[in-house]
Amino acid sequence: MKHKLDQLQKEFESVLSRVTDRAALEALKNAFLGRKGKLKLLLKEVASLADEERKTIGAIANEVKEAFEVAYGKKERELGTRESGEQREREWMDITEPGRAPREGHLHLTSQAMEEITAIFSRIGFESVRAPEIDWDYYVFESLNMPADHPARDDWETFFVDLPESKKGKMVLTPHTSNSQVRLMEQVKPPIRMININRTYRRQMDITHIPMFHQFEGLLIDKGVAVTHLKGVLDYFALAFFGGGRKTRLRPHHFRFTEPSFEVDISCGVCGGNESGACRLCKGGWLELGGAGMVHPRVLEAGGVDPSVYSGFAFGWGVERTLMMREGIKIDDIRILYKNDLRFVTQF
Ligand code: FA5
Numbered sequence: 518m519k520h521k522l523d524q525l526q527k528e529f530e531s532v533l534s535r536v537t538d539r540a541a542l543e544a545l546k547n548a549f550l551g552r553k554g555k556l557k558l559l560l561k562e563v564a565s566l567a568d569e570e571r572k573t574i575g576a577i578a579n580e581v582k583e584a585f586e587v588a589y590g591k592k593e594r595e596l597g598t599r600e601s602g603e604q605r606e607r608e609w610m611d612i613t614e615p616g617r618a619p620r621e622g623h624l625h626l627t628s629q630a631m632e633e634i635t636a637i638f639s640r641i642g643f644e645s646v647r648a649p650e651i652d653w654d655y656y657v658f659e660s661l662n663m664p665a666d667h668p669a670r671d672d673w674e675t676f677f678v679d680l681p682e683s684k685k686g687k688m689v690l691t692p693h694t695s696n697s698q699v700r701l702m703e704q705v706k707p708p709i710r711m712i713n714i715n716r717t718y719r720r721q722m723d724i725t726h727i728p729m730f731h732q733f734e735g736l737l738i739d740k741g742v743a744v745t746h747l748k749g750v751l752d753y754f755a756l757a758f759f760g761g762g763r764k765t766r767l768r769p770h771h772f773r774f775t776e777p778s779f780e781v782d783i784s785c786g787v788c789g790g791n792e793s794g795a796c797r798l799c800k801g802g803w804l805e806l807g808g809a810g811m812v813h814p815r816v817l818e819a820g821g822v823d824p825s826v827y828s829g830f831a832f833g834w835g836v837e838r839t840l841m842m843r844e845g846i847k848i849d850d851i852r853i854l855y856k857n858d859l860r861f862v863t864q865f
Pocket of ligand 1: 694
């Protein structure tokens with residue numbers, strides 16, 4: 518019997534040494550320690566031994582049983598430690614590692630330009646205002662000295678909105694930001710120094726025109742305002758936005774709401790002002806920034822401002838065109854700005 522117990526112990530140890538997971542450990546437990554396990558069966562045999570022998574063999578059998586249980590418990594702990602070690606390995610994270618910053622978007626190039634333009638003008642006291650982007654014909658044309666059916670209106674190729682007319686006429690998608698002029702004069706008494714940046718719409722589309730673009734409108738009204746003040750403000754802006762090395766010029770022009778009127782040009786940033794006509798963008802060295810002029814007396818009157826006391830100047834430029842004229846930007850087709858091509862947009 519003692520020999521059988523020794524054999525069983527050896528067998529138990531050998532099986533135990535090959536156990537590497539919980540399933541095998543459970544199988545070993547059933548095979549040796551379970552109700553019908555090998556040890557139980559042997560212990561039954563012990564019970565049938567003669568008294569004397571039963572005492573000694575019984576004691577040995579108990580030792581074997583305890584040894585099994587201790588070895589079993591040890592293995593169980595080993596497996597537990599290894600499993601939780603493996604789990605830790607799988608789920609490990611270094612809480613001291615610096616976080617990975619999520620990819621951040623940024624303002625569109627046009628929005629960046631609008632912020633910059635606003636900041637440049639605010640430095641010389643131009644307050645930022647916002648006139649409606651959909652407005653009555655009166656503020657867009659009529660009050661700006663462009664009566665109904667005046668051919669000047671055709672220049673703006675306006676989108677009319679299908680809404681009932683009021684005494685201020687039809688509603689239009691503003692083709693320029695000049696609607697802010699009389700609107701502001703109705704609300705604020707001079708001196709006025711404002712900048713209005715907004716979306717504008719025209720039925721146009723080619724390499725220098727898009728149907729939705731942005732303009733910024735400046736208006737200054739005070740006593741004794743002259744063209745020299747206008748020129749000074751335009752030069753200040755050109756220097757602040759484009760830096761030195763670019764030339765500007767004023768060309769006589771005609772707008773119904775300014776007198777005298779000018780077109781403000783800047784030498785082209787793509788070709789550097791090559792007047793040969795070879796540049797795809799400017800076709801002659803100069804790019805038109807936008808219009809400007811001294812506010813027409815009729816416009817002042819429409820806004821309730823006395824033209825015998827006050828005078829003023831106004832200008833209205835395209836944000837996208839202004840941006841395209843910037844050194845180093847080299848956009849030779851305005852439409853790329855709104856194609857949502859990330860390869861382009863993420864460069865800025
Ligand atoms: C005007 O819109 C006048 N309201 C400007 C003005 C304001 C004159 C105050 C005098 C006093 P013009 O139609 O030239 O002017 O447009 C001004 C600028 O808007 C253009 O020089 C150009 O830079 C930009 N622009 C006009 N149409 C488009 C277009 N379809 N796409 C992109 N930019 C445009």
